[in-house]
Amino acid sequence: MEKVAYCPAGHSSNDFLYSDNKNFIYYGNCSLCTKERFIQEFKTWSSGNANIDKIIQESQVKSIYEMFHWIPYDNFQNIEHIADGGHGSVYSAKIKNGIKWQWNFIKQDWEYRFSSNIALKEIKNSRYDIAEFLKMIKIVNTYEYIANYYGISKNPSTQNFIFVMDLFNDDLHNYLTKTFWNLMWEEKLEILVSVTTGLEILHAKNLVHCALHSGNILNLASRGPNIYLDLCTLEDDLILNANEKNNKIYGSIPYIPPEVLRGSKFTMEGDIYSFGGIMYEVITAQRPFADQAHDTYLMIDICNGVRPKVPDFMLNWIPKWYLDLMYRCWSDDPSKRPTADELYNLFREISNNLFYYMMDNDVMRQFKIADENQNNTSKSQKQELFELFSHSNKLHPQSCYISRCIHTFHGMHDLLEEIKSGKSSDPNLLSIKFNTHNIDEEAEI
Template sequence: MSREIEKIKYCSAGHSSEDFAYPYCRNLIHSVGLCDFCTKEHFIQEFKNWSSGNTNIDKIMQESQIKNRYNKLHWIPYDNFQNIEYIADCDYGSVYSAKLENGIKWKWNFIKQDWRYRLKDFKVALKEIKNSRYDIVRVINNYNCIDYGISKNPSTQNYIFVMDLLDGSLHNFLTKNFWGLEWQSKMDILSSIASLLCFSHEKNLVHCNLHSGNILMNYNFDILDLVIDSGLCKLEDNLILNSNNKNNQIYGSIPYLPPEVLRGNEFTRKGDVYSFSGIMYEIVTAKRPFTDQAHDTYLMIDICNGVRPKVSDFMLNLIPEWYLNLMYRCWSDDPSERPTSIELSNLFCEITDKLQDNIFDNNVMRQLKIADENHEHTSNPQKQELLEFFSYSSKLHPESCYISKCIHTLYGLHDLLEEIKSGKSSDPNILKSNESTTLNADT
C-alpha cells in the first residue's frame, strides 16, 4: 500500500482510529496528515470566525459540519466567487455561474497544521434568493438541494445557495433537443423525475411547485443528471392539519396547479402528480400547457371545469395511447383518480429497463416501438410542417406566466367573480404588460 493512502492508528493530536468521529463512522486517520477528529475540531474552532447573519442558518451549517463526514454545508465568502455570469431568472431570484477561486475547506492536515482545500477553480451555480416569500431556513433544513454551501451578496444582502452547475432547465433542454429525442430518452427523464418525486413523498414532503422550469439537468452521452428545485416543498402533515382552512392566495404557475388548489384547498401529494402531467405533456408536444392563453382567473375557471391542454391530431401517431391515457389520468379533476408517485416511478423504471434490453413483451412496450418507428419514418416535408406549426403554436400569449407568482384563488375571489366577468372589477390574476415582459423574458 502506498504511503499516501496508508491508514494509521493515532494522529499527532492523540486521536484514535477506534473512536467514532461522526455517528456510525469510525475515525479515519491517514499518514499524509488527515484525521476526521482533527478536521471536526478545527471546523468547530472556526465557528467564531464566520456568520451568515442569521443564527438559524448558522446552526444548520454548524450541525452539518459536526455530524457529517462528507456532506457539509460551508459559509462561502462572496469574494471567493470569480467570473460571475448571469444564466437565468427562476421562481425566487436569479441563477449565475461562477468560479470558486479558493475552493472550500475539506480536511485539516495535522502535519502541515493547515487546511486542505477542494474544488479550487471549480465552476458552480449561484442561486441568489431575491423573493422574500422564500423560506430559506426551511429549505436549508432539507439541504439535499444545496450542494456546497451558503453565501450572501454584499450589495443586495440576498442569500445565495451554492450548487452544482447544470446545463439548464428541462424546458430549455426540450426546446433545443425535442426532435432528436427517442422514447428511451423521454422515459429516462420521466423515470428520474417520478423517482425523485416518490423519494420526496416517502419523506412526507409535497413539492407544490413542480414544472419544467424548476427541473435542472445535464444530459450528455446518455447519462442523465437531474435535480428538482424544491422551492415551495412542505410537509404534508402540516398541510393536512390546515385542511379545513381555505387559502385566499397561493403561489405558483397556474397551468401546473391542480383544480383543488385553485379552488383554495391545500396542496397534497396528489397535487404534485397533477403537476407531473404538465411535464408529460411538454415531453411529447414540445409545448408547455396553455401557452396560447392568458394565465388569469378565466383560465383557472376553465381548469376547474375540466379543460385540459390538447394534443394535435397529427401528433397522435407519434405518442402511445397508454401514455395519453396516463397523462389525462394524472390531470384528473378528482385527486383520488390520479396515480401515486410510487405507481409512476415503478412504471417508468420498468419501461426504461425494458427499452434498454430491447424487450417489447406487452402492449405498452409495443406501442412505444411503433411510436418510435413512426417518428423515424416521418418525411422531411412532414417534419418541416411540424416545425413550422410548433414555431407558431409555441409562441407565448403576452399574458402567460411560467414563473411562479402570487395567485388569488377562486375561493378568495368568490365575491368578485361576477364583477370580474362583467368588467366592473379588474382581474388581479392577470399580468400587467410590464410584468409579463419581465417574467417571460427568459422562459
C-alpha cells in the same frame, strides 16, 4: 487482529464521530480532526442570522456528506450574470480553491473540493424564509436527482443571501426545445425516470415540492435531470393547516392542480398533477396552455376538467398507455392520481424493457410502433409539422411560466361574478403584467 490507525491528536479509527459512522483516518485526513477544526472556526464567521448559523454548524458537526458552508462573498471569482427572476438573480462563478472538505493533519491545512464553476442564486425577496428552506435542503441534499446546495453567502452590497449550488447547463424546457425531434422513447423515458426518482425521494421524506414544472427540472450533463427544490415544504406542516384555505398561492397556473386553485393546500397528489404537465411537455416540446392567457378564465377551465391537448399529428408517435397515464396524473380527483413510487416503477420497467428490446406485450409494442412512426416521418415533414405546431401554439403574451402570486377562487369568492361580467378587472391577469419586474416572482435557473 485489526490494525488501528491514529492521528497526532490521538484520535483512532475506532473512535465514533457520528451515531452511525466510525471515525476514518487516511492519507493525513481524520474525520474527527475535521469536525473539531470546523468547530474552532465557528467563531470566525457569521451569516448575520443566528438560525442560519445554527443550521450550517449542525451540518458540519453531523456528517461530512451533509455539510453546508458559509462562503464569504470575496471567495467568488469570475462572477457572470445568467438571468433575472422574481426571488432574485442567478450568476455563474468560481470559488477560490474550492469548498472546504477535510482537514489534513500532515499539511495542517484544509483540503478542498469543487473548484469548477458553480451557480449563485441571490435571493431578493425579503419574505423568502432562508432558514426554513435550508432545513428542507438538509433532508435531501445528498441524494442524486435532487439539485445539490453547497452553502450560503451574502452579497455585501445588497445584504441579500446567496445559495451556492450546482451550475446546470439548461432547464428541461430548453433542453426539450433543442433536442425534441431527435429524442426517441428510450431517451424520453430516461428523463421521466430521473424526474420520478427525484419526486419519489421527496415524497418518501415527507416533502411536497409545490412548484414542479419544467423550469425547475435542471439538466447537468454529467448527471442528467435534477429537481430544483424551489417552494418545497414538509407535508406535515400542510396537513396541520389542511382546513385552512389559501386566498393566494405561488405558482404557474398550468401546473397548479384544480383543488389548489380552489383554495386547498398543496399535497403530494398535487405534485403528481404538476408532473402530468411535464409528461405533456416531454411528448410535445410545448408547455401546457402556451397559447392561452394565464388568467382566472383558464383557472375556471382547469377546474371544469379542461386539460392541454396533444396535436393530432403527434398522436401516432405516442403510446396510448402513456396518454392514459398522463390523464390519470391530471385527474380532478387527487385520490385517482398515481403515486410517485408507482410512476417511477412504471417508467423504470418500460425503460428497461426498451433497453433490452423486450417487446412481448401490448404496451411494449405500442412503444415500438410509436418510435417507428416517428422514424418514418421525414425530416422535411417534421420541420413542416413543427413550424405549423409552433405557429398554432405561439406563446400567448399573457401566459406566464414563472411562479407568481395567484389569487385562488377562495380568495376571489366575492369578486368572481364581477370578473365574469366585466365589472372588475381580473387580478390574475393584472398580476402577470405587474410581476414582470416584481421581486415576488419565482426565478427560474
